[in-house]
Amino acid sequence: MKTKKTEQEFLYQKLKNVIYENIFKGVYANHSLIPPERELALRYGMSRITVRNTLEILEREGLITRVQGRGTAVSLKTCATRTDMGIIALVAPNKIPFFSSFVEAFSEKAEKGGSLVLIKTQSENKNFSLEKYLYKLFVRNVRNAVLWLHDCTVSMECIARLRGMGMNFVFFDIMHALQYGDGVCLDNQHAIESLYQVALEQAGNSGRIAYLGWGETAISSITEREHAFVRCSGHQSPVYHVPWAVRWNFIPYLSGFLSTIEKKLPSVFICVNSEIGIATRKILNERGFSEVVVCCVDEDHETASLGLTTIDQNLGQMAGKVMTCLKKQNHYPLAWKPRLVRIKGTLIRR
Numbered sequence: 001m002k003t004k005k006t007e008q009e010f011l012y013q014k015l016k017n018v019i020y021e022n023i024f025k026g027v028y029a030n031h032s033l034i035p036p037e038r039e040l041a042l043r044y045g046m047s048r049i050t051v052r053n054t055l056e057i058l059e060r061e062g063l064i065t066r067v068q069g070r071g072t073a074v075s076l077k078t079c080a081t082r083t084d085m086g087i088i089a090l091v092a093p094n095k096i097p098f099f100s101s102f103v104e105a106f107s108e109k110a111e112k113g114g115s116l117v118l119i120k121t122q123s124e125n126k127n128f129s130l131e132k133y134l135y136k137l138f139v140r141n142v143r144n145a146v147l148w149l150h151d152c153t154v155s156m157e158c159i160a161r162l163r164g165m166g167m168n169f170v171f172f173d174i175m176h177a178l179q180y181g182d183g184v185c186l187d188n189q190h191a192i193e194s195l196y197q198v199a200l201e202q203a204g205n206s207g208r209i210a211y212l213g214w215g216e217t218a219i220s221s222i223t224e225r226e227h228a229f230v231r232c233s234g235h236q237s238p239v240y241h242v243p244w245a246v247r248w249n250f251i252p253y254l255s256g257f258l259s260t261i262e263k264k265l266p267s268v269f270i271c272v273n274s275e276i277g278i279a280t281r282k283i284l285n286e287r288g289f290s291e292v293v294v295c296c297v298d299e300d301h302e303t304a305s306l307g308l309t310t311i312d313q314n315l316g317q318m319a320g321k322v323m324t325c326l327k328k329q330n331h332y333p334l335a336w337k338p339r340l341v342r343i344k345g346t347l348i349r350r
Contacts, residue, residue, distance in 0.1 A: 008053075011046055015054040017139055018044065023063070023074055024135050024161050033071040034064065063165060076164025080329035080336035083143035083168060088326065089118045091130065092148035092172075098274070098298055098313075099148070102172070105319040106146070113323060118142065122150065131158040138167055144326050147181075148172040150219060156180070168329040170322050173221050179338055182325035184318055186297070187342040188221060191311040192228035192270070194347045195295045198309050199268040202293045207267030209233065212276055215241025225272050225297060238266070242276060251279050258283055265292055274298035274310065281306045299348055311345035318343050 022028045035043070037051045044051075055072060058064045065075040088110055092099045099121070107117045120133060131154060134145060143166055147154075150173070159180050163169060169181030199209045211229040214222050226239060240261075246253045254276070258265075265284075269292065271277035277296025284292050285306075296303065299312035321341050329336050 008050065011050050012054045012057060015040070015044060015046065015051065016058060019058060020139060020165065023165060024158065026157070026161065028074045030074050030076040030164065033073050036071060061166065076161065077166065080168055080333035081143065081166040082330055082333050083166065084141065085115050085144055085326065085330055087118050087142050088115050089120065089137050089142050089145040091120045091122065091133070091145065093122050093150040101300070102315050102319065105315040106322060109319045109323045130154045134162055134167070138162055138165060144168045144330070146170045146172055146322055149174065168326060170325045172322060182338055183340040184321045184325065185221060185340070185342055186313050187344045188224040189228045191297050191345045192225055193232055194311060195270050195309065196229065196232040198347070198349060199270055199293070199295060203267040209237050209268045209270065210266035211237065211239045212269050212280060213239070213241060213272035214244050214247065217244040222272055229270060254279055255283050265289060268293040268295065271296035274300055274303050277308055278302050278306060281308060307350045309350050310348050312348055313345050314343055
């Protein structure tokens with residue numbers, strides 16, 4: 001049975017959610033005036049005192065500012081927000097082995113700090129909307145999110161509004177510090193430089209080094225690794241691509257491509273990640289080209305068993321930095337400034 005108090009709280013929350021949604025969708029833009037109390041009361045069938053009390057709650061949250069003689073204006077935050085860190089949302093790609101390793105490391109760090117991790121993998125369903133999912137988290141008072149965007153498109157305008165409404169973000173594996181959150185990523189320049197030095201030793205004076213990566217993608221970690229290789233090689237070494245469009249079933253394409261260059265195989269392949277590195281090593285072994293060296297970014301059990309030289313991304317350290325960034329946003333919200341943290345990987349020679 002509902003008491004008068006719980007009924008009032010329900011009405012407050014109902015109107016708050018209406019205002020939240022209108023801000024999230026951009027109906028109420030930052031610094032714009034929302035409808036006056038009387039209009040809100042008529043529109044949603046509430047008393048003016050209920051509307052007034054709801055607006056007072058939103059004002060205490062810092063989401064609106066009430067200006068005498070002018071009205072009530074939206075006031076999105078430019079700083080971080082002190083929130084409940086009991087639940088942290090982690091949104092990341094699916095079908096990627098590297099993801100499960102990061103989840104394990106991050107969950108361990110979060111639980112040590114007293115937080116639980118809510119994991120959401122990006123669906124291949126074209127109807128999946130990351131923006132809508134994040135908004136659902138917001139209205140359920142989950143205000144801390146770690147985003148590994150990978151190839152998931154997202155409206156930065158919506159991210160900006162959610163940040164202004166009180167969500168804290170850390171972007172994993174993004175190479176540029178966004179103004180809406182901190183970024184944590186591998187130091188890709190250092191990683192490729194380390195692999196390239198090994199490749200030079202393996203190739204010798206007469207050998208060739210080639211790069212094998214993903215093509216047709218705007219994912220910053222992928223493009224940064226390729227650019228680092230081009231710089232290391234002085235624009236002299238070949239760069240080959242596996243089309244991003246076939247990423248979920250790329251081995252047939254890779255097999256066919258390697259067939260076309262069998263007569264001019266390099267001495268060393270540097271691969272963008274372990275997925276391509278492992279597949280390349282297996283195909284070359286099957287065809288009797290075991291002398292071709294394969295190196296890659298990312299370490300896992302298969303890279304070890306196949307004898308690949310790799311860069312271990314130190315996921316435990318990365319997970320710890322992600323948690324540190326979230327804690328700083330929560331503990332020092334007014335002093336927070338977005339930053340990019342690059343973690344040097346560890347070279348594992350084989």
